[in-house]
Amino acid sequence: MSSISAGSDLHRGHDHASHGATAHGGGHGGGGVDPGLLTHDNTHMPSGWGVGLYGVLGLAGLACIGLTLSQVLMQSGDEAGLKAAKHAIASYHVGFSAALGIMLGCLAFVLIMHLVKAGWSVTVRRQAENVASLIPLGALLALPVVIFAPKLFKWMNPAMMEPGNPKFDVLMVAKSAFLNVEFFYVRLAVYFIVWTYLALRLAGYSKQQDRTGDKWLSNKAGWTSAWGILAFALATAFAGIDLLKTLDFHWFSTMWGVYFFAGSMVAGIATLIVLMSLITASGKLKGLYTKEHSHDMGKLLFAFMVFWAYIAFSQYFLYWYANIPEETAWILQRGGGDLKNAWTPVFWILCIGHFIAPFPLLLIRKVKQTPLILSVFAVWLLALHCVDIFWIIRPMTYPDTYAPSDGAFTVAITSTKIGLNWVDFTGVLGPVLLVLAAALWKLSKGPLIPLKDPRLVEAASHKNYV
Amino acid sequence: MSSKKVYKTESGAAVHGVIAEFANPADLSHAAEKVRDAGYRQWDVYSPFPVHGMEEAMGQKPTKLPILVACLGLTGAFVGFGFQYFVRHIEYPIIHQAKPSDAWQVLIPVTFEIGVAFTAFSALLGMFIFNALPRWNHPLLRSRRFLGVSDDKFIIAIEAADEKFEPHGVRTMFEKAGAIAVELVEEEMDTVKVRAAH
Numbered sequence: 001m002s003s004i005s006a007g008s009d010l011h012r013g014h015d016h017a018s019h020g021a022t023a024h025g026g027g028h029g030g031g032g033v034d035p036g037l038l039t040h041d042n043t044h045m046p047s048g049w050g051v052g053l054y055g056v057l058g059l060a061g062l063a064c065i066g067l068t069l070s071q072v073l074m075q076s077g078d079e080a081g082l083k084a085a086k087h088a089i090a091s092y093h094v095g096f097s098a099a100l101g102i103m104l105g106c107l108a109f110v111l112i113m114h115l116v117k118a119g120w121s122v123t124v125r126r127q128a129e130n131v132a133s134l135i136p137l138g139a140l141l142a143l144p145v146v147i148f149a150p151k152l153f154k155w156m157n158p159a160m161m162e163p164g165n166p167k168f169d170v171l172m173v174a175k176s177a178f179l180n181v182e183f184f185y186v187r188l189a190v191y192f193i194v195w196t197y198l199a200l201r202l203a204g205y206s207k208q209q210d211r212t213g214d215k216w217l218s219n220k221a222g223w224t225s226a227w228g229i230l231a232f233a234l235a236t237a238f239a240g241i242d243l244l245k246t247l248d249f250h251w252f253s254t255m256w257g258v259y260f261f262a263g264s265m266v267a268g269i270a271t272l273i274v275l276m277s278l279i280t281a282s283g284k285l286k287g288l289y290t291k292e293h294s295h296d297m298g299k300l301l302f303a304f305m306v307f308w309a310y311i312a313f314s315q316y317f318l319y320w321y322a323n324i325p326e327e328t329a330w331i332l333q334r335g336g337g338d339l340k341n342a343w344t345p346v347f348w349i350l351c352i353g354h355f356i357a358p359f360p361l362l363l364i365r366k367v368k369q370t371p372l373i374l375s376v377f378a379v380w381l382l383a384l385h386c387v388d389i390f391w392i393i394r395p396m397t398y399p400d401t402y403a404p405s406d407g408a409f410t411v412a413i414t415s416t417k418i419g420l421n422w423v424d425f426t427g428v429l430g431p432v433l434l435v436l437a438a439a440l441w442k443l444s445k446g447p448l449i450p451l452k453d454p455r456l457v458e459a460a461s462h463k464n465y466v
Numbered sequence: 467m468s469s470k471k472v473y474k475t476e477s478g479a480a481v482h483g484v485i486a487e488f489a490n491p492a493d494l495s496h497a498a499e500k501v502r503d504a505g506y507r508q509w510d511v512y513s514p515f516p517v518h519g520m521e522e523a524m525g526q527k528p529t530k531l532p533i534l535v536a537c538l539g540l541t542g543a544f545v546g547f548g549f550q551y552f553v554r555h556i557e558y559p560i561i562h563q564a565k566p567s568d569a570w571q572v573l574i575p576v577t578f579e580i581g582v583a584f585t586a587f588s589a590l591l592g593m594f595i596f597n598a599l600p601r602w603n604h605p606l607l608r609s610r611r612f613l614g615v616s617d618d619k620f621i622i623a624i625e626a627a628d629e630k631f632e633p634h635g636v637r638t639m640f641e642k643a644g645a646i647a648v649e650l651v652e653e654e655m656d657t658v659k660v661r662a663a664h
Contacts, residue, residue, distance in 0.1 A: 313574065320571045323564070338566070363536060365528075465518065 105268015542584025
């Protein structure tokens with residue numbers, strides 16, 4: 001234990017070796033790790049790394065967001081213009097929700113790993129902290145959704161609450177105690193405050209530990225995660241309901257919060273896998289992120305992919321079996337029923353691409369152990385995550401299939417076109433690329449791992465004994 | 467194997483193998499590396515707890531069990547799906563709860579369950595078969611020293627069935643590898659023959 005603290009401080013030129021890690025309560029973490037692994041060179045990206053990469057991605061993201069939002073703002077007031085504006089903000093909402101899922105998945109990863117005092121994942125945790133602490137950026141990305149919410153959320157139309165109005169909706173009145181504009185904005189604010197607080201606090205502990213080496217910070221992070229995971233679960237489940245499910249406020253699903261979480265978790269872990277393979281491809285974290293870590297990240301990706309499929313099927317199956325109109329409407333509109341429509345291919349792309357096809361391939365150990373091959377699957381599942389959110393949001397908001405209660409239900413479930421145009425791509429790519437660019441920027445700015453985490457030694461010697 | 471020499475002890479019993487005791491897990495690992503490098507195949511290492519890195523020290527190849535389990539698991543899933551589909555749609559089509567007789571959705575839970583059942587049973591039974599289990603007894607259990615592996619002994623056993631087995635060579639190798647005791651273990655006596663002799 002005594003040689004370690006010298007190792008972790010090697011690149012700083014300080015000699016802390018005389019203070020044994022065990023001698024002081026706040027001793028130096030990273031105990032027992034080969035000092036050769038913790039050199040500055042191995043634990044940091046070269047200065048100036050990736051400027052081109054995240055620069056291009058970030059600018060592309062900003063350009064996509066700009067193009068999409070300009071479609072919302074600069075449409076004429078006639079019916080076609082209103083439809084185009086709705087289309088554009090719906091596309092942006094897809095991108096925003098997908099990007100939010102990535103950040104929430106990473107936050108859940110940090111919370112879980114602290115909670116179970118995981119050793120193996122210490123070398124991955126810093127990247128998860130980085131992505132999770134982008135949640136304030138997520139709040140910024142939420143602004144267009146908040147501002148243009150009345151275009152997206154049909155229930156915000158006050159006419160639905162007026163008796164006598166042709167749009168009067170008795171279900172809306174019944175649900176108005178929860179589903180009203182003021183409470184909606186308060187809820188959104190609360191979600192982002194909870195996520196931001198948790199993400200920044202946990203990332204803060206970790207960075208503080210880099211400086212001080214105080215091993216008790218790991219325990220504090222554990223305590224925060226204990227109540228944090230409960231707050232996170234509630235905030236995430238309700239955010240899924242508010243942002244996605246209330247698009248069709250007639251519909252209900254007791255699985256919805258879990259479904260949103262499961263998809264987000266896949267996206268978060270997929271992003272971590274891509275970031276870690278970029279790091280290993282640049283020759284960093286040798287001996288700290290090995291094929292064993294890649295293997296475990298692959299297992300997590302596989303597990304949450306299967307979890308997503310399990311949740312998605314459970315939700316679908318109960319609706320299919322009970323066959324109650326107000327429940328099946330949502331599925332029918334999305335091409336999941338016997339009645340084929342434009343969304344049927346998307347439904348099958350999700351079934352096959354998000355579960356059936358990757359399932360046998362991800363079972364293979366070599367696939368999980370090779371970071372580059374695994375990241376191909378990660379990128380694939382990230383793309384499918386966007387398709388999933390697209391499939392959730394767009395049938396509800398595309399003007400031709402607007403909503404059942406507009407008297408257009410038959411139109412909705414027999415729609416023959418999705419109505420894709422370029423704004424669907426810019427809307428989705430914008431927020432997602434921006435978040436990935438910000439993650440890369442954060443990656444290049446600091447140590448790639450928590451340098452003095454007391455469990456770093458477990459991560460460095462991690463092996464799957466199977 | 468038929469040309470293999472059968473070693474016998476003075477009492478006439480066949481030799482099952484030679485066991486060597488080592489002082490600690492580190493010595494055990496080093497000795498395992500030596501046995502591996504000497505090219506023995508029919509041998510195993512016994513310790514009271516798992517020793518990290520022993521797979522490499524022994525040069526063990528990854529188990530083939532996952533492949534068997536994957537194949538049988540998929541077979542189970544297909545059997546589960548196919549059987550239901552055959553019964554519900556081909557052999558005796560029924561419209562049930564207004565669902566079409568060829569609805570795939572209703573088949574999924576049972577497909578999943580049969581797939582899981584096949585997977586679990588093939589993993590369990592495959593493990594038994596690959597480990598040549600169950601068996602009533604093992605010749606090594608005749609050695610008092612060997613019984614200590616469930617307490618505090620670290621032991622390597624090379625079986626006489628090995629092509630390279632030669633009692634004196636094995637003993638010399640073990641002693642060079644730092645064994646604190648080497649012992650010859652006899653084959654199990656044939657209980658029927660023992661009774662007949664009495």
